Amino acid sequence: MTDKDHYAVFGSPIEHSKSPRIHQFFAEQTQQSLEYRAVLVPAEQFEVAVKEFFAKGGRGLNCTVPLKELAWMYANKKTERAELSKAVNTLALQDDGSILGDNTDGIGLVTDLKKNNAVQLKDKRILILGAGGASRGIVGPIQDELPESITIANRTVEKARNLVAEFAHKGPIVASAYEDLAGLSFDLIINATSASLTDDLPPLAANILKDQGCCYDLAYANKPTIFVRWAREQGALKSLDGLGMLVEQAAEAFYLWRGVRPASAELIQLLEAERIS
Ligand code: NDP
Secondary structure, eight states: OOOOOOOOOEEETTTTTHHHHHHHHHHHTTTEEEEEHHHEOOGGHHHHHHHHHHHHHHOOOOOOOOOOOHHHHOOSOHHHHHHHTTTOOOOEEEETTEEEEEEHHHHHHHIIIIIOOOOOOOEEEEEEEEHHHHHHHHHHHHTTTTSSSSEESSSSSHHHHHHHHHHHGGGGGEEOOGGGGTTOEEEEEEEEEEEGGGGOOOOOOOOOOEEEEEEEEEESSSSOOHHHHHHHHTTOSSSTHHHHHHHHHHHHHHHHSSOOEEEEEOHHHHHHHHHOO
16 A cells, blocks of 8 residues: 555445545545545445455445445444444444444534525424334434424334334434325425335325425435426426435545535536536
8 A cells, every 4th residue: 555544445346436526635635644445345245345455454444335334333432323223334444453433424414405505493393204224324413303203104014113113212203104194294305215216106185285294205316306307397496315314324434534625516516517517
């Protein structure tokens, strides 16, 4: 390795990852000397690859699909939000040689909603679709914003129930099947399913979005996702996708690693402009 500090994102697939570009942008902006690479690491090679990375002087890692649960198990210490989410997207080498695990996905989403898009969460009725890894990462930080209630709807209801049981001590939260949402309405609907990736839409009842309500799809693409298009059809005040969350979770990881908080607005603008053109 060179004399620069080394960072990387591990995952599979990884070739389309925007993380190297995001972290290089932050490094230049904050005048930090570092290198950040994307490395294809399937689950079965995770442990060996992480050990080798840190043994060779690596300072920090991001872990994405399908490695977040493995990263959670690997970390010697975890932040409170990572502990609760059972998923880690950021590993950081500590001064004593131990590896700290954090989950910056949830705070990334909350920052993108509140700071970048002026969508408030306090006292709101929030519906989260999906009960997979991404849901686990966002529920705790959303609860910290003191919404009136959170409903988790999932195709496999049992998974939503399990998730709710783990987070119920932090604030009002219930599990639901999609068909039981009929008649209910919400201020904010967050799509944390992977349905958009296959151009699929979770089955949502009519009138489920309140007047002036907002929608957020964790997935992002160069074109509006099917959920963003659906949200527009419902007359949502804001119909957002997960590009801002991607940049904000990276900013939080960068801060954990370098102790310097990068500014994200310029980069989000740049990435937005690229997908419009
Ligand atoms: P998981 O595989 O862990 O979970 C997938 C979830 O989606 C499950 O709840 C599953 O339901 C549900 N689901 C899948 N297909 C459908 C469908 N056709 N209809 C209804 N529900 C469906 O994925 P993750 O939680 O890791 O990721 C979810 C999304 O979040 C992805 O799009 C990912 O790209 C995005 N993401 C974005 C981030 C960002 O920074 N913007 C960060 C992290 C994730 P069931 O349990 O019944 O199978």
